[in-house]
Amino acid sequence: MTRKMEWQIELSSVRKLMAQNKVKEAIQQLGNIYTKGPENDKVCNFSAMFYSIKEREANGTIAHEQATQNMNKLRLSMLEFLSEEDKNTKKPNPEITLDYYSNEFQLSRTRIALGKLFLQEKQQQLLNLTITEIQQLTQLKSRKFIVISLKEFEQFQLIEKFKTDGKTCWKANQKGIEFFSKFNL
Numbered sequence: 525m526t527r528k529m530e531w532q533i534e535l536s537s538v539r540k541l542m543a544q545n546k547v548k549e550a551i552q553q554l555g556n557i558y559t560k561g562p563e564n565d566k567v568c569n570f571s572a573m574f575y576s577i578k579e580r581e582a583n584g585t586i587a588h589e590q591a592t593q594n595m596n597k598l599r600l601s602m603l604e605f606l607s608e609e610d611k612n613t614k615k616p617n618p619e620i621t622l623d624y625y626s627n628e629f630q631l632s633r634t635r636i637a638l639g640k641l642f643l644q645e646k647q648q649q650l651l652n653l654t655i656t657e658i659q660q661l662t663q664l665k666s667r668k669f670i671v672i673s674l675k676e677f678e679q680f681q682l683i684e685k686f687k688t689d690g691k692t693c694w695k696a697n698q699k700g701i702e703f704f705s706k707f708n709l
Contacts, residue, residue, distance in 0.1 A: 533679050535606055542599060547574060550602065566605055573598050634669040635676070637662040639704040642683065642696035652693040 534557050541550040551574055554567045577598065581591035641662055645653060653661075658670055674694055677683040682700030686693055696704065 533675055535609055536679060539603075539606060542602065547595065547599065547602075554602075563609070570598065570602055570605075573601075630666065631669050631672060634662075634664055634666070634673045636707075637664055638670070638673050638677070639707065642700060643704050645696060652688050652691070653695060654691050654693055658694070 534553070538550050538553045538557075541547075541553060551567065551571050554570065555564070558564045558567050573594075577586075577591050577594045580586045581588065586594070638658065641653070641658060655667060655670055655674075658664075658674075659667060662670075664670060674683065674685075677694075677700065678685055680703075682696065682703050683694050684697050686695075
């Protein structure tokens with residue numbers, strides 16, 4: 525997976541948060557994506573606007589209706605920003621080199637290994653798979669490709685990410701099991 529594809533997945537997750545009316549979380553996610561440059565300045569501005577609206581509403585200096593209007597303007601600004609960033613990421617595909625093809629091949633291999641593992645996990649009732657456990661059970665060497673594949677699976681809602689005992693874990697959901705089963709893994 526190219527960085528462009530990763531970027532689009534991350535921006536898609538921000539849109540999903542906004543669709544769920546989780547503006548604060550969407551701004552935090554944007555802050556994780558854009559850590560410097562003019563994009564980060566815009567994200568800081570979104571954050572300042574969000575907290576200003578919430579504070580003024582809590583203090584009673586603006587009516588609820590006005591706060592709602594201001595929040596809708598903020599959402600619109602954020603969506604315009606995301607659309608602009610989408611345009612910036614929709615550049616022509618990179619030249620297909622042997623290195624590029626090698627990465628794509630490794631990523632495909634990782635997807636298959638994870639699909640197999642999630643099917644086995646469901647059958648053997650293995651729960652709470654961490655990245656380290658996934659890496660050990662699949663014997664894959666690259667954590668990078670595991671992380672990319674997990675993000676893809678999350679985007680398509682094939683797996684669930686959760687925390688237990690302070691560890692980030694993943695497990696397949698019913699949609700994922702049905703999806704992975706289609707490929708006789």
